[in-house]
Amino acid sequence: PGPFTVRNDGNTEVNLSVNSSNTAATFIGGTSPGYYFVPSPEGSGRDGCGGDDGNNISAWNSTHTAFSTTAVQVCENLTFADTGDEINISIFIDIPNDASTGLKTDSGFEVHAVLI
Numbered sequence: 001p002g003p004f005t006v007r008n009d010g011n012t013e014v015n016l017s018v019n020s021s022n023t024a025a026t027f028i029g030g031t032s033p034g035y036y037f038v039p040s041p042e043g044s045g046r047d048g049c050g051g052d053d054g055n056n057i058s059a060w061n062s063t064h065t066a067f068s069t070t071a072v073q074v075c076e077n078l079t080f081a082d083t084g085d086e087i088n089i090s091i092f093i094d095i096p097n098d099a100s101t102g103l104k105t106d107s108g109f110e111v112h113a114v115l116i
Contacts, residue, residue, distance in 0.1 A: 003040065003088035006111055008080045014113040016078055017071035018089065021108020024066060028104060034094030035106075036064035039074045039087055049075040049087065064092055071112055078113075 008014055020027070024035035041049075065072065075087055089111065 003090040004111070006078070006087050006089060006113075008078045008085040008113070010080050010115075013077040013079055013116050015073060015116055016075040016087070017073045017112040017114070018067075019069060019071040019108075019110055019112070020067040020106055021069060022067065022106045023069065024094075027067075027106050028093065028095055028099050030096035030099030032094075033096055033099060034064070034092065035067045036092040036094075037067060038064055038090045038092065040090065041087060049078055067109075071110075077116060 006016060018037055018039075020035070022035070024033040027033070027035050074089070078087065079085055091109075
């Protein structure tokens with residue numbers, strides 16, 4: 001499947017943050033597990049993420065950022081204008097060969113949208 005698409009259909013800008021109830025170690029286990037996300041624009045450029053780029057995640061569209069139980073701001077001031085109101089969030093999981101077998105779930109993946 002493709003990435004999650006987050007769209008601001010409201011009438012004010014929002015700040016977006018991502019977090020999980022698990023880290024890679026608690027979710028997957030084993031030696032050097034990975035549980036990452038990568039935000040990327042929908043279309044070309046940075047699209048609707050305005051504000052101070054210093055407040056946006058530095059790994060935009062390039063580097064895997066490890067999930068944390070603490071919220072990580074992905075986008076400051078996601079606009080509501082139809083031409084730039086979406087971003088994508090891809091999720092990547094690295095399962096080491098020594099991870100325990102069985103069903104693995106993360107019921108705590110969250111995307112927070114805070115009105116500004």
